[in-house]
Amino acid sequence: MRAFERCLVRRWRAMSSADALHDDPRGDLSLRRAVLRHIVPGRGIRTTVDQVFITEGAQGGLDLCCRSLLDATHTAWMERPGPLALAAAIEMTGAKVIGVPVDANGMRVEHAIRHAPRARVGFVSPAYAFPSGARLSLSRRMKLLEWATRSGAAIVEIDYEGELSGDGASATSLLGLDFDGANDCVIHVGSFSRSLFPALRLGFVIVPRSLIRPFARVRAASTRSSPHAMQAALADFIEEGHWARHMRRLKQATRRRRELVVAELRRLLPKGLAPRSPAGGATLTIDLPDHIDDVALAARLAAAGVDVLPLGVGAGGPRNIGRGLVLGIGAHPESMLRRAAEQLATLVREAS
Ligand SMILES: Cc1ncc(COP(=O)(O)O)c(C=O)c1O
Numbered sequence: 001m002r003a004f005e006r007c008l009v010r011r012w013r014a015m016s017s018a019d020a021l022h023d024d025p026r027g028d029l030s031l032r033r034a035v036l037r038h039i040v041p042g043r044g045i046r047t048t049v050d051q052v053f054i055t056e057g058a059q060g061g062l063d064l065c066c067r068s069l070l071d072a073t074h075t076a077w078m079e080r081p082g083p084l085a086l087a088a089a090i091e092m093t094g095a096k097v098i099g100v101p102v103d104a105n106g107m108r109v110e111h112a113i114r115h116a117p118r119a120r121v122g123f124v125s126p127a128y129a130f131p132s133g134a135r136l137s138l139s140r141r142m143k144l145l146e147w148a149t150r151s152g153a154a155i156v157e158i159d160y161e162g163e164l165s166g167d168g169a170s171a172t173s174l175l176g177l178d179f180d181g182a183n184d185c186v187i188h189v190g191s192f193s194r195s196l197f198p199a200l201r202l203g204f205v206i207v208p209r210s211l212i213r214p215f216a217r218v219r220a221a222s223t224r225s226s227p228h229a230m231q232a233a234l235a236d237f238i239e240e241g242h243w244a245r246h247m248r249r250l251k252q253a254t255r256r257r258r259e260l261v262v263a264e265l266r267r268l269l270p271k272g273l274a275p276r277s278p279a280g281g282a283t284l285t286i287d288l289p290d291h292i293d294d295v296a297l298a299a300r301l302a303a304a305g306v307d308v309l310p311l312g313v314g315a316g317g318p319r320n321i322g323r324g325l326v327l328g329i330g331a332h333p334e335s336m337l338r339r340a341a342e343q344l345a346t347l348v349r350e351a352s
Pocket of ligand 1: 058062190
C-alpha cells in the first residue's frame with residue numbers, strides 16, 4: 001500500500017495537461033506497456049501493445065467481450081459451475097448460455113462441441129476453473145482451438161488467477177500456446193483483483209489484431225477508459241518491481257493460508273468430508289452429501305459471519321452438480337481463517 005501510495009502521489013503531482021485529456025479507449029499507454037513487458041510474459045504470451053486493452057477488472061473485460069462479440073441470435077459456452085457474473089454478462093446481450101460440465105481435466109470440450117457446435121464464443125478458464133481449480137488438459141486445449149478455427153468462433157480465455165494458479169507452477173496460457181497461428185481466435189482476459197485487490201478495478205484484455213477496432217469501438221461507446229491516475233500509478237508500481245516482489249510474498253502467504261485451512265478442516269469436519277484444492281490457489285471446495293442443503297447451510301454460515309458460496313448456485317441453469325461449499329481464503333489473516341474453519345465445521349456437523 002505504501003509503495004502504491006508513492007506511485008500514485010508522484011503521478012498525481014506530475015500530471016500534465018496531455019495526461020488530463022488522455023482518452024485512448026484501450027487505456028493508458030504506460031500500463032498497457034507494463035502489462036506487455038511484465039505481466040503476460042509470465043503466462044507465456046507475446047503480443048504487441050496495440051492489442052492490449054485496460055479494463056475494470058476481469059468482469060469489465062468479460063463485459064467488453066460480450067458486447068463486442070454477442071447478440072440475441074448467438075449462443076455461448078461457459079463452465080458449469082462457473083462465475084455467476086459471467087452468465088449475467090452473456091445474458092444481458094440476449095445470447096443464450098450453455099453450461100458445460102467440468103471434470104478433473106477442466107471443461108468437457110467434446111461435450112460442448114457435441115451439444116453446441118455453432119456457439120459464437122466459448123468462455124473457458126484453462127488455468128483454473130472456478131471453483132474446482134481444474135486445469136484444462138493439453139488435448140482439450142488443442143480440440144478447443146481446432147473447433148474455434150474450423151467454426152469461426154472466438155475463445156475467451158479467463159485467466160483470473162494469473163500466476164497464482166497452481167501456486168505459480170501453472171501451465172502456460174491458451175494464448176501462449178502457439179500452433180501456427182491457431183490461437184488467433186483467442187482473447188485473453190486477466191485481472192489485478194487476485195494479485196492486488198478487487199476494488200482496484202483494473203484488469204486487461206488481449207485481443208487478436210482483427211478485433212482491435214471492434215473492441216475499441218465498443219469501449220469508446222461505453223466507459224471509454226479507466227481513471228488515468230490509477231492506471232499510471234499501477235504502471236509505475238509494476239515497472240519499479242513492486243508487483244513482482246509482492247507476488248513472491250503473496251504466493252507464499254496463499255500457500256500457508258491454504259495449508260492451514262485444509263489441516264484445520266481435516267481435523268474438525270465429520271469423517272468422509274474434506275476440502276479439495278487440486279490446483280492450489282486461493283479457493284477450496286468441500287463436497288457435501290446430498291442430504292445436506294448447501295444453500296441453507298451457506299445462509300446459516302453467513303449469519304454466523306462466515307461468507308461461503310454454495311455450489312448449488314453455479315451458473316447455467318438448474319442444479320445438476322453436487323452439493324458443496326466454496327471457500328475463498330485469499331483475503332484473510334490466519335487467525336481469522338482458523339476461527340472461520342471452526343465455525344464452519346461446527347455448522348456442518350450440526351447439519352450432518
Ligand atoms: C472466479 C472469478 N472471480 C471473480 C471474478 C471477477 O473479477 P474482477 O474483480 O477482476 O472483475 C471473475 C471474473 O472473471 C472470476 O472468474
